[in-house]
Amino acid sequence: MKYLFFYKKYGLLRFLSNHETMRMIERILRRTGMNLKMTEGFHQRLKLSFGQALPTGIIDKAGLFLISTDEEIGEKFISQINSLSPHGFEVYRICKVSEKFELGRSIKGYVFSLIFLEEPKTSEDWKFEKYGKIWKTSFFVAFNSSSPRINAYGQYLTLRESVVFKETFNGESARCG
Template identity: 25%
Template sequence: MKVVLRFKKRGMKRFLSTLESIKLVERSLRRADLPLVFTEGFHPKPKMSLLDAMPVGVVNLAFYVEVHLKDLSKKHLKDLENTLPEDFSLSGAWICEENINKLVKFYRFKLITPYFIDLQNKKVEKKGKEILFKESVVDFETFRAKDYYIFRYTQRREKLLNPLLLVEKDSFFVAICEETLTKDGEDLSSFLERRGTCVKEGSPG
């Protein structure tokens, strides 16, 4: 059985590296005594995979993990929720045989800063090359909320850029990965609701 779990990585937990985040998930699955399926060989590990790594410091509300289990019950999920730290919560779970790494084509981000960023003309450097930010996105919008500017944009997976490259060095900002999307622009969670079996409903925010 393949289960897709959605976690929300917030607060101080956003400073965990990808490797540390994977270890946290694996450790929590073991502590909750979920019936994991392991790889073969001298050093068996739980059969699990995840999507693209987000940069350290980015809030990730769409931390999806595929994990293979022998069985799954409501008690398993409740035990897992109780095992996880507050800033790394379980927000959805689906039984689904689809490969999420083949489904996801876009990421939706939100960037909050106290100053305006001209995304239309913003250039960033990646692997020694200068890239025009707007060429990596399919849409973006800017609006103001009190003393802050909020930038929302959807980025192609194959042209994924670190959102931290968009902000001024040593400035205040909040970068958030809000959701992953399929090639048709559908939220992955909506796709899983439609094509899989929901065993834990997603939570807002």
């Protein structure tokens, strides 16, 4: 069975690199004691797939990873993972997907938001919304395109807000839940 996990990474954990985040998630999963599938070969590792990597420092509200296991996972597993996680990492949804599901082929892209502390002066054709003393804009970035970097546009914060799935993958719905 394959399960797709949705997670958030914020606070000081946003400064973890992609590799450090992957290792942290692997350690959390091992601590649960769940029977997870492993790769074959001399140096076995967990069968884990991740969504697109983010530059260090971006708040992630649309993180994804995929695991394979022989056990049934329920909503109770979310609280178990979150109790074993450091502050700033939170799993908020788990979906059972088919064995054919491939994470990279099912993602269309991501929605990013940029937050500015002063009125933005950018040549981009973005629509800005003002909330008190801050300005915010959101835009879509296709999968495997470069993600916005910290302060690339003079922004104060960068957030990956949500993931956009393709409608179907091999004839199946890519959405879960």
